[in-house]
Amino acid sequence: MTNPPPDDHAIEDLLSTPLPGAIETVQQLEGDFLVLGVGGKMGTSLAVMLRRALDAAGRTSAVVYGVSRFSRPEARTELERFGVKTLACDLAEAGQVAHLPEVANVEYLAGQKFGTDSAPGETWVQNTVVPSLVAQKFRASRIVVFSTGCVYPFVPIAGPGANEATPVAFLGEYASTCVGRERVFSHYARKFGTRQLMFRLNYSVELRYGVLVDVGSKVLRGEPVDVTMGSFNFIWQGDAVARAIQCLEHTANPPRLLNVTGPDKVSIRWVAEEFGKLFGRSPVLVGREADNAWLADASESLRLFGPPTVTVDAAIQRVAAHLQAGGRLLGKPTHFEARDGKF
Ligand SMILES: NC(=O)c1ccc[n+]([C@@H]2O[C@H](COP(=O)([O-])OP(=O)(O)OC[C@H]3O[C@@H](n4cnc5c(N)ncnc54)[C@H](OP(=O)(O)O)[C@@H]3O)[C@@H](O)[C@H]2O)c1
Numbered sequence: 001m002t003n004p005p006p007d008d009h010a011i012e013d014l015l016s017t018p019l020p021g022a023i024e025t026v027q028q029l030e031g032d033f034l035v036l037g038v039g040g041k042m043g044t045s046l047a048v049m050l051r052r053a054l055d056a057a058g059r060t061s062a063v064v065y066g067v068s069r070f071s072r073p074e075a076r077t078e079l080e081r082f083g084v085k086t087l088a089c090d091l092a093e094a095g096q097v098a099h100l101p102e103v104a105n106v107e108y109l110a111g112q113k114f115g116t117d118s119a120p121g122e123t124w125v126q127n128t129v130v131p132s133l134v135a136q137k138f139r140a141s142r143i144v145v146f147s148t149g150c151v152y153p154f155v156p157i158a159g160p161g162a163n164e165a166t167p168v169a170f171l172g173e174y175a176s177t178c179v180g181r182e183r184v185f186s187h188y189a190r191k192f193g194t195r196q197l198m199f200r201l202n203y204s205v206e207l208r209y210g211v212l213v214d215v216g217s218k219v220l221r222g223e224p225v226d227v228t229m230g231s232f233n234f235i236w237q238g239d240a241v242a243r244a245i246q247c248l249e250h251t252a253n254p255p256r257l258l259n260v261t262g263p264d265k266v267s268i269r270w271v272a273e274e275f276g277k278l279f280g281r282s283p284v285l286v287g288r289e290a291d292n293a294w295l296a297d298a299s300e301s302l303r304l305f306g307p308p309t310v311t312v313d314a315a316i317q318r319v320a321a322h323l324q325a326g327g328r329l330l331g332k333p334t335h336f337e338a339r340d341g342k343f
Contacts, residue, residue, distance in 0.1 A: 005327030011207055012078060016048035018056055019242035021305060025249050026050065027057040031104025032065065034141075036091060036134060038084070039068030039075045041209055041330065042146075043109055046241040048082040050107075053245065055083075067091070067100060068110075091130045097137050105248050106143045108134060111181065114335075116174040117342045127177035128184050135188035142195040142251040144244055145185050149202035149233070149259065150175040154292040154339075157230050161265065161297035164200075164257040172341015186255050195251035199244055202261035202296045205315055206237040207322040209330040212315060215268060216323050219275040219283045226337045227268045228287035233261035233296055236310035243305050250304065258304075259296040264312050268336075271316065278320040290339070 006014070026033075033054075035047040047066045054062045066084045070076045076086050089096045091110050112126035135143070152162035153169035170176040182198050189196045205212045211232055218225045235243075243260050250256055272283035310318075335343055 005322055005325035012044050015045040015206055015238045018049050018053035022053040022242040022245040023056045025246045026053045032063040033105045034065045034103045035107045036067045037110030038066035039070050039072055044078055045237050047084045049241050051083045094133050097133045106138050106141045108143055109146045113174055113343050120173050123177050128180040131181050131184040135185050139192035139194050142248055144197050144199050144247045147182055147198045147200045148178050149200055149294050149296040151179050155295055156292050161295035163297040174343045175341050189253055189255050193253055195253050196255035197247045197251045198255055198257045199247055200259045203234040204237045204240045205234045209332050211334050211336045212319040214333050215271050216275045216319050219272055220279055220323050224284045224286040225272045226287045227285050228290055229337055230289035230293045231265045231267050235262045235308050236315050239308035246305055258301050259298045260301045261296050261298045262308050263302055274316050275320055
């Protein structure tokens with residue numbers, strides 16, 4: 001008899017298992033922790049890993065706050081169950097931001113990607129006005145600002161990927177708002193001397209969402225997989241959030257830029273074929289690989305933190321097993337295929 005797929009609680013338990021580097025970091029840092037935008041795909045993993053790392057480090061009295069509007073109330077219940085103190089707040093409302101507790105350590109995850117095409121004004125507010133309110137309120141904190149590899153231009157598939165010295169591009173409206181988020185935070189860092197780090201993340205993956213789930217689901221259902229984007233980078237969510245915690249120690253003024261993803265350039269075609277082998281069916285591939293893509297060179301974060309604990313092969317196997325077992329998915333496709341910057 002095969003085991004039933006893990007439920008949300010078991011998955012969050014797995015993703016939030018504190019890695020040694022995260023425990024060492026919270027041992028070094030004083031003060032409480034605040035995760036802004038905790039209600040989304042990564043927030044629970046990050047906030048709960050912080051809680052468990054603090055407990056493992058013997059800092060049981062330090063508080064981890066999780067802030068969101070909680071449009072998914074179940075996220076709030078799950079966070080509280082793991083010992084995170086939740087605070088409901090719309091970060092676009094200055095009056096509500098003013099009431100948040102002042103803490104030493106802030107992880108900023110709030111943002112908006114999907115729906116940019118239909119409601120661009122809202123995305124600009126979420127990705128630039130909210131940063132302005134947050135950067136002013138938390139001027140005395142150290143802040144890890146979640147950003148994205150989408151701030152870079154497409155780079156040649158054959159090359160090493162964009163590194164932190166690569167100038168930003170404005171590839172579509174969403175990516176432009178992400179450059180805006182970094183610019184607004186940096187402006188207030190200069191004004192107030194705040195220590196910040198721009199956490200330029202490329203594709204977090206776990207069992208319920210991510211590029212692997214997108215590709216694997218299509219292969220399993222016999223639907224076409226578009227290979228035009230060619231290649232991508234990813235990192236297992238547990239490794240991504242551990243790095244976000246470690247990055248609190250690397251915040252700087254002027255803000256430090258850091259690419260965070262895995263060491264591998266992964267071909268969409270190859271991933272589809274690997275899922276095909278595991279599912280015992282041939283993937284349906286459409287399109288032809290372009291010669292450029294959004295690819296990041298994460299050498300610097302790999303030097304600082306070492307390789308991720310979950311390899312490309314292991315991540316594919318885990319996702320394949322979850323899909324085959326009919327495990328729950330978030331139903332939030334990444335739209336990794338989009339090459340026009342429209343989301
Ligand atoms: N996941 C990835 O693979 C990936 C890749 C590259 C970059 N990133 C970046 O990493 C960050 C975190 O990723 P994610 O996947 O967890 O994003 P996400 O699923 O969009 O979560 C962000 C959450 O922030 C909250 N939020 C948005 N506006 C808010 C507001 N005005 N006030 C309070 N809360 C607000 C929302 O929860 P509520 O509705 O409950 O408020 C939302 O679910 C994002 O900003 C994204 O740019 C993620």
